[in-house]
Amino acid sequence: TTAATAALKTTPSSKLSQLTESLKLEHQLLRVPFEHYKKTIRANHRAVEKEVSSVISSVADVADCNEPSKEDAVLNLTSLVSRLQGLKRKLEEGSRTENLQAQRCRARLDHLESVDAENLSEWNNVRLKRILVDYMLRMSYYDTAMKLAESSNIQDLVDIDVFQEAKKVIDALRNQEVGPALAWCVDNKSRLKKSKSKFEFQLRLQEFIELVRAENHMRAILYARRHLAPWGATHLKELQRVMATLAFRSNTGCAKYKMTAPRRTHCHRTASGSWHCLCHTPSSTTQS
Structure with missing residues (x-):
C-alpha cells in the first residue's frame, strides 16, 4: 500500500527489515475478506437475477390472459406485488451483507496503511x-x-465468521449428517471443480457406505446410479472398490472393505482441507 511503502523509505535499516518481513506475511489478511466479498456479490447477483426472471415471466403470463376476471386480475397483481416486496427485501439484505464485507476489506487496508x-x-x-x-x-x-x-x-x-461456518459443516459431519456439507458443495461447485477437490465425492461415498452399513442395498444401488456414476470417469478404481462393499456385511473381517469410523474421520479432514483451500486460509492442525 502507498502509506506502507512511504513508511519503508523513511525507516532505519533494522526496523526496515522487520517491517518488510511483517508485511510479507499479510497476504491472507486481505485475500480472505476480498474473496468472500466477491463470493457474496456473485451469490446476490444470481439470486436477484433468478427472481427478476421469474417475476418478468409471471408478468408476461398475466399479460397473455384474455380478459381475466376482476378477481383473477386482483389475485395476480397481489401475487406480483408480494414477490416484488420479497425481491426488495433480498436486495436490501444482500446490500447489507456486501457493505459489511466491504467494511472488513477497508478496515484491513487501513490497518496495513497505519x-x-x-x-x-x-x-x-x-x-x-x-x-x-x-x-x-x-x-x-x-x-x-x-x-x-x-x-x-x-x-x-x-475471520471468526469463516471458521464458524466451517464449524457448522464439520460438526454436522461428526454427527453423520452430510446435508450441510453437500449444500456447501453446491454453493461452491465451480470453485471446488477448479481446485480439483474430492470433497463432494468423499461425501457421496460416505452416504453410499452408510446405506450399505444399514443393509439397505437397493437404496444404495439407486444412490450410486444417481450420485456416484457421474464420477466414474475420474474415480473409477475407488468406485469399483466401494461398490464391492455390497457383497460384504458391515462386520466383515476383510480389512479392505471394513466400513468403520476412519472413513468418516477422513471426511472431516477433507472438509477442513477443502475449506482452507477455498477460503484461502493456511491449513494447520484441526481437531477431528
Missing part, C-alpha cells in the same frame, strides 16, 4: 492478537477467540 516506524511495536501487538485469535479458532476455542477479538477491538481484522 504501520510505520513510530508505531511498529503497537502494530505488532495487534498482529500478535490476530495470530492468537486465528490459533484459537483453529483449535476450536471459539468463545475465547471471540472474547479476545472483542476486547481488543479487532473483529474486522479476524
Whole structure:
C-alpha cells in the first residue's frame, strides 16, 4: 500500500527489515475478506437475477390472459406485488451483507496503511492478537477467540465468521449428517471443480457406505446410479472398490472393505482441507 511503502523509505535499516518481513506475511489478511466479498456479490447477483426472471415471466403470463376476471386480475397483481416486496427485501439484505464485507476489506487496508516506524511495536501487538485469535479458532476455542477479538477491538481484522461456518459443516459431519456439507458443495461447485477437490465425492461415498452399513442395498444401488456414476470417469478404481462393499456385511473381517469410523474421520479432514483451500486460509492442525 502507498502509506506502507512511504513508511519503508523513511525507516532505519533494522526496523526496515522487520517491517518488510511483517508485511510479507499479510497476504491472507486481505485475500480472505476480498474473496468472500466477491463470493457474496456473485451469490446476490444470481439470486436477484433468478427472481427478476421469474417475476418478468409471471408478468408476461398475466399479460397473455384474455380478459381475466376482476378477481383473477386482483389475485395476480397481489401475487406480483408480494414477490416484488420479497425481491426488495433480498436486495436490501444482500446490500447489507456486501457493505459489511466491504467494511472488513477497508478496515484491513487501513490497518496495513497505519504501520510505520513510530508505531511498529503497537502494530505488532495487534498482529500478535490476530495470530492468537486465528490459533484459537483453529483449535476450536471459539468463545475465547471471540472474547479476545472483542476486547481488543479487532473483529474486522479476524475471520471468526469463516471458521464458524466451517464449524457448522464439520460438526454436522461428526454427527453423520452430510446435508450441510453437500449444500456447501453446491454453493461452491465451480470453485471446488477448479481446485480439483474430492470433497463432494468423499461425501457421496460416505452416504453410499452408510446405506450399505444399514443393509439397505437397493437404496444404495439407486444412490450410486444417481450420485456416484457421474464420477466414474475420474474415480473409477475407488468406485469399483466401494461398490464391492455390497457383497460384504458391515462386520466383515476383510480389512479392505471394513466400513468403520476412519472413513468418516477422513471426511472431516477433507472438509477442513477443502475449506482452507477455498477460503484461502493456511491449513494447520484441526481437531477431528
